[in-house]
Amino acid sequence: MTLSYEMPSDPNIGKREREVLTAIVETFISTGEPVGSRTLARSSREGLSPATIRNVMADLSEAGFLEQTHSSSGRIPTTDAYRYYVEQMTGTAKLAPQEESMISDSLAGISDVQEFMERTSHVLSLISRNVGVTVATSGAKNALEHVYFSRLGDQKVLAVLVTRSGLVRDRVLRLDLPQAQLDLAARYINENFRGWTMESMRTELARRIDQERSEYDRLMQSIEQLYKQGALAGETGTQVVFVEGAANLVTGQEDRKRLHEIMKTLEEKEKVAQLLGAYLDVKQEAVRVVIGLDDTLPSMQNFVLIGAPARSGTDMFGSLAVIGPTRMDYQHTMTAVSYIAHLFDKILNESE
Numbered sequence: 602m603t604l605s606y607e608m609p610s611d612p613n614i615g616k617r618e619r620e621v622l623t624a625i626v627e628t629f630i631s632t633g634e635p636v637g638s639r640t641l642a643r644s645s646r647e648g649l650s651p652a653t654i655r656n657v658m659a660d661l662s663e664a665g666f667l668e669q670t671h672s673s674s675g676r677i678p679t680t681d682a683y684r685y686y687v688e689q690m691t692g693t694a695k696l697a698p699q700e701e702s703m704i705s706d707s708l709a710g711i712s713d714v715q716e717f718m719e720r721t722s723h724v725l726s727l728i729s730r731n732v733g734v735t736v737a738t739s740g741a742k743n744a745l746e747h748v749y750f751s752r753l754g755d756q757k758v759l760a761v762l763v764t765r766s767g768l769v770r771d772r773v774l775r776l777d778l779p780q781a782q783l784d785l786a787a788r789y790i791n792e793n794f795r796g797w798t799m800e801s802m803r804t805e806l807a808r809r810i811d812q813e814r815s816e817y818d819r820l821m822q823s824i825e826q827l828y829k830q831g832a833l834a835g836e837t838g839t840q841v842v843f844v845e846g847a848a849n850l851v852t853g854q855e856d857r858k859r860l861h862e863i864m865k866t867l868e869e870k871e872k873v874a875q876l877l878g879a880y881l882d883v884k885q886e887a888v889r890v891v892i893g894l895d896d897t898l899p900s901m902q903n904f905v906l907i908g909a910p911a912r913s914g915t916d917m918f919g920s921l922a923v924i925g926p927t928r929m930d931y932q933h934t935m936t937a938v939s940y941i942a943h944l945f946d947k948i949l950n951e952s953e
Contacts, residue, residue, distance in 0.1 A: 621657045626678045626686045637675035694936045714918050719843045726846025728937045731925030737841045738919045747791045750783035760832035774830040782823040842870035862900040881908045881920045888939045909942040913949035
């Protein structure tokens with residue numbers, strides 16, 4: 602699984618500025634203290650003097666990458682600095698062998714999706730020392746096996762929908778379509794959508810009805826009528842949300858009022874699901890890093906989401922992520938999320 606980032610185009614800064622900015626971000630992530638020029642000079646690989654570093658820091662501040670909390674203190678990274686820092690990562694890092702073993706041992710022997718997601722939220726919180734969040738959807742258990750339509754008489758059609766879990770749903774629709782058209786519609790849906798989750802199938806079918814109407818005019822008209830009458834409606838897609846490690850935020854958040862708002866947000870599972878749904882695309886093939894979540898939830902300003910979809914083959918089962926403040930170990934967290942997303946696919950395939 603590759604890495605993807607939510608950030609602006611690459612700002613035009615030089616090699617020296619990039620090295621100083623990287624050193625400031627990594628030092629601040631490590632210590633939590635504003636970074637001064639003397640601190641950077643002591644560890645400078647180029648042997649830069651404090652005066653030279655101060656000039657570079659002034660340029661970075663003017664460009665919006667650094668800010669100063671007090672006139673006498675050093676600098677701290679801005680949101681743009683973190684975005685630029687993450688963009689420079691290669692995505693080639695690996696977890697320590699003991700961490701891989703801990704993750705594998707924690708998730709071994711699981712065949713149930715919800716159990717995997719519950720354990721994963723706990724593992725992510727331990728690995729990242731932030732908040733581990735997972736959302737489990739109905740997944741392949743709600744995937745289509747086949748549909749069947751039968752004309753019962755004037756203005757009556759029986760629609761039978763069978764899922765891969767063996768669940769059978771039938772409903773009588775008020776429609777007047779000949780059996781030949783019903784057979785064609787069923788064949789089209791079965792040939793094109795067997796194995797798709799119900800939600801994905803309905804979304805794609807709605808798109809095809811709109812875009813392919815001229816190519817399969819009569820067929821699409823029949824499918825559209827069946828669709829609008831609820832022939833393919835299943836149970837409302839259920840989501841189960843697991844949140845672990847909210848207590849990890851207590852030590853890093855001095856503003857008690859804001860901490861209370863954040864904790865309250867994390868307790869509202871619908872908002873957590875909304876957050877992951879807003880930023881994690883089920884079609885993405887990468888770990889995604891989103892810095893600044895206040896577009897979706899104002900209380901999550903200066904927070905980061907690092908997440909990925911949880912899938913096995915083409916089947917979607919939900920998503921997994923770490924949520925934490927901008928001062929976090931990005932490389933380590935991104936690598937852990939990617940590793941677990943790969944492991945999910947492997948474990949679910951082995952259990953089938």
